[in-house]
Amino acid sequence: MHVLITGAAGFLGQRLTRALVVRGELSGQPLTHITLIDQVKPKVPTSSSLEASSHAIDITLPGAMDAVLDGRPDVIFHLAAVVSSDAEADLDLGLAVNFDATRTLLEGCRLRGLSTTRLIMASSVAVYGGDLPEVLDDLTALTPQSSYGTQKAMSELLINDYSRRGLVDGLALRLPTIVIRPGLPNAAASSFASGILREPLSGKDVVCPVSVDLELFVMSPRRVIEALIYGAEIPGHDLGSRRSLMLPGITVCVAEMLESLRQAGGDEAMARVQHKPDAGIEAIVASWPGRFNNQRANALGFKGDFDFREIIKDFLDERD
Amino acid sequence: MHVLITGAAGFLGQRLTRALVVRGELSGQPLTHITLIDQVKPKVPTSSSLEASSHAIDITLPGAMDAVLDGRPDVIFHLAAVVSSDAEADLDLGLAVNFDATRTLLEGCRLRGLSTTRLIMASSVAVYGGDLPEVLDDLTALTPQSSYGTQKAMSELLINDYSRRGLVDGLALRLPTIVIRPGLPNAAASSFASGILREPLSGKDVVCPVSVDLELFVMSPRRVIEALIYGAEIPGHDLGSRRSLMLPGITVCVAEMLESLRQAGGDEAMARVQHKPDAGIEAIVASWPGRFNNQRANALGFKGDFDFREIIKDFLDERD
8 A cells, every 4th residue: 555645744744644654554455655745855754664755846846746646656645735824825826736736636647547546635614615504514615715715626626527537536625623733833824723722831922813702613633634544445435426525523612712721721821812803814714614514524434523622632642 | 898708709609799799888888899719710790880800719728818818808708618528528628628728817817917807707507516405506515527517617716716816807607508509519418408499490300318307497598698798797896705606597397398399390390309318418417407596696687588488489580
C-alpha cells in the first residue's frame, strides 16, 4: 500500500503521517511506502518497515507532481491548501493551489490509469455560506461567500465527475472548524477558534474577534485524522455517486467554548481573552453554518467528538 | 452600449443577435456596437445605426479573446458551449469550452477593470441531478450527473466569486430544456425533446428515446431570448450575492408533449413518432429535475411560457 500526502508538512499532514506509521496498514494491506510532499520538505518518519520519501514541491508548477504520481500511489491524501484569509487576499494563489492543483492530481490519475486510487481531498465547511436554513444537510446548496469556499466547491464538483467517470476513486471530506489547533495562529479566518482556548491555557493573552453568540461547527484534530483514515478505507460503492461529505462535527457557540476554558483554566485564563470585534473575520466565519444534520456521515460510519469538554481534555492530555 | 456574444453562430446566438438589433437598446442606452464570435464567423446583422464585427475564434486558445475584450464590452452574453452528449464523450473539450473559456472571460474582465460589465452565462438545468427532492428551489444542492452539468456548475461558482469580489457583474442563467428548437437534431441529450415535435410537424419520422412518463422542465426559444436580455438589464443589487438563477420553465411530461403534437398535427403526426428507448439518453435526461419552484425568478421579474400549447403555437407561427 503506497500512500501520497500533499501538504504533508502542515498541521494535519504531520499528524496524519504519524498516525499512518503507527497504524502500519490501510484496509488490511500493510503500508509499504509513503511519499510526502509540501512547499518545504516534510519530515520523514522513522520506521524500519516503511519506505518513505519526502520532497519539496511547488504543486502549482507544470509537471511538478508527475514523478510522485508515477509512483502510482494507492491512496492520495490531498491536504495542500491556501487557507481562507490568504485565498481572499490573493485570488490567483488560491485558484492555483486550491483548485488547479486538485485538477492536476485528477488529470495525473486519469493519464496513469489510477482508476482505483482513492483520492481524498480535505474540503471545508466554507463551501457553505449566505442565507442558509438553520440546520444544513447534504442536499443544501453550496453558496460559498469566500474565494476559499468557491475553490473547494469547484474541486469537489470535479472530484465527483472524475469519480463518476471511473477515472479515479475520489472523496472530498468537508472539515468542520478544527479546534484546538496547536502551534501558532495562522491566516485562516477560523484561527481565533483555537487561539481563544490555546493561548490562555498557555498563559498568553488573546483577542476574540467575533461575537460570543457565534455558533461554530467544530471537530478535534484527533477525530479529523481518524476520519481522513476512515475515508481512505470506506468502499467506493458505499459512497455511490455523491463523493462529497460533511464530517460529523458538533455545534458550539463561542460563549460555551469560553465557559469550557474557564472550567479548564479558571478565571485567570478567562481574563486573558480580550473582545475586539473584527468585522472582516466575523463576516467570513458567520457565513459558515453552525448546525448540520450528520445523518449521512454517521450512517457511513464516520465518528465525531462526544462533546466540547472532550475536545479540551484531548488538547490538555496531548500537551502534557 | 457595446455587446459581445460568444457562440453567436449558434441557435440562441443568432436569435439573440436579431432580437438585440431589432430592440436597438439595453437598459435605455442605445446599442452602438455588437461583436459576434464563434468557431465559424457569425453572420453580421444589417443595421445602419450599429457598428457590428464578427470573428471566427477558437476560444480555447490562449489569448484568443484578448482583442474582443480590449473592445471593453458593457455586456457579454457567453453562450459558447459544448453540448451535454459531446461533453460526456470528450472530457477535455468539455472542460476547455464549458469551464476554462468562462474562466478566461472572467480573468479578461478582471485584468481590464471591466467591473461593471454584465457577464451572462447560459447555464443549464443539468447542474442538478441524482437523488433530488420532488420540487427544487434555488437552495437545492448542485449534484450534476454529467460532465456538462459539472462544468457549468463550476463556472457558476466562479462567476459568483468574481462578482462577489467586484471584478465583474456576472449572472448565470440556468436554461430549462429549450423546446422547440428549429433546425437539425444535435448532440445534446435533450435534442429529442424538440425532435419529437419538430420532425412530425414537418412530415418526418422521429425516434422518441425516453419513457412518455418522463417529466421535463421546458422553456420556449422566445422566452429564453427575452430572459437573456432581461438578465442584461436587471440591476446587480437586485441579484445580491446569488448570481445563479434557474429560469422559470414549465413542467410537462413527454405524453403531454405528444398529446399537444396530436392536437396540432393529428394522428398522422403522432404515427411518425417511434418509441425506441435509449438507456444512455434516458439516464442523462432523467437525472435533470422536472419540477422547480420559480419563486425567485418570478420575483426578479423573469417571465416563462404560459403553457405548452403556447410553445407549439409559437413554433408554428414562426415557421409559417
